[in-house]
Amino acid sequence: xxxxxxxxxxxxxxxxxxxxxxxxxxxxxxxxxxxxxxxxxxxxxxxxxxxxxxxxxxxxxxxxxxxxxxxxxxxxxxxxxxxxxxxxxxxxxxxxxxxxxxxxxxxxxxxxxxxxxxxxxxxxxxxxxxxxxxxxxxxxxxxxxxxxxxxxxxxxxxxxxxxxxxxxxxxxxxxxxxxxxxxxx
Numbered sequence: 001x002x003x004x005x006x007x008x009x010x011x012x013x014x015x016x017x018x019x020x021x022x023x024x025x026x027x028x029x030x031x032x033x034x035x036x037x038x039x040x041x042x043x044x045x046x047x048x049x050x051x052x053x054x055x056x057x058x059x060x061x062x063x064x065x066x067x068x069x070x071x072x073x074x075x076x077x078x079x080x081x082x083x084x085x086x087x088x089x090x091x092x093x094x095x096x097x098x099x100x101x102x103x104x105x106x107x108x109x110x111x112x113x114x115x116x117x118x119x120x121x122x123x124x125x126x127x128x129x130x131x132x133x134x135x136x137x138x139x140x141x142x143x144x145x146x147x148x149x150x151x152x153x154x155x156x157x158x159x160x161x162x163x164x165x166x167x168x169x170x171x172x173x174x175x176x177x178x179x180x181x182x183x184x185x
Contacts, residue, residue: 002074016067019050028061030054081106084117088132098122098130123161126151136161137168145169 026034029047031054038044051061065071077094081087087106091099100111107114115122123136126147136144145165152158 008070012067016063019063019067023061027059028054030061031059032056078106080108083107084109084114085121087114088118088121092132098132100130119160120164123164124157126158126161133164137164141165141168141170 022029028034028051030051038047050064050066052064054061078090081090081103084103084107087103088098090106091097091102094102100114103118104111104114109117121133122130123133125131125136125144145162148158148161148165152162
């Protein structure tokens with residue numbers, strides 16, 4: 001959470017005090033005697049994460065970094081990307097889709113410039129929005145090819161779609177290559 005550092009310090013001080021109190025009474029969490037008490041507790045691995053290492057010979061454990069510093073930072077969306085490809089990955093991570101406006105903002109280009117830079121990595125689906133090559137060039141590629149050919153006859157911007165879809169078309173099976181076992185659905 002976005003809490004001020006003072007609140008984190010208060011919570012960290014309290015955690016240190018509670019852990020030290022437990023340590024004096026029962027020993028380290030990783031010690032065999034404590035381990036036995038928590039057998040079957042589904043949250044015990046979370047408790048064990050409070051200790052970095054444990055030495056059974058000396059019965060001493062080293063506290064995890066959580067006791068001294070912040071170990072998890074809140075997510076801050078990137079403000080810049082070096083390449084349109086990197087910006088595409090950021091946009092996909094944030095929204096799960098190709099967002100040319102966001103990608104352009106990350107690299108300081110217009111959506112049209114980004115579109116040209118990402119040619120071959122993204123395709124405009126004639127029946128929808130922009131898609132990654134992995135998404136567009138998979139699934140029912142025969143139907144997608146028919147739709148792309150129809151769209152390309154009206155607008156030349158879909159010609160790269162037609163060419164890419166033709167390259168990924170599966171070969172037709174000949175009747176002799178199809179085997180059916182008796183009793184199969």
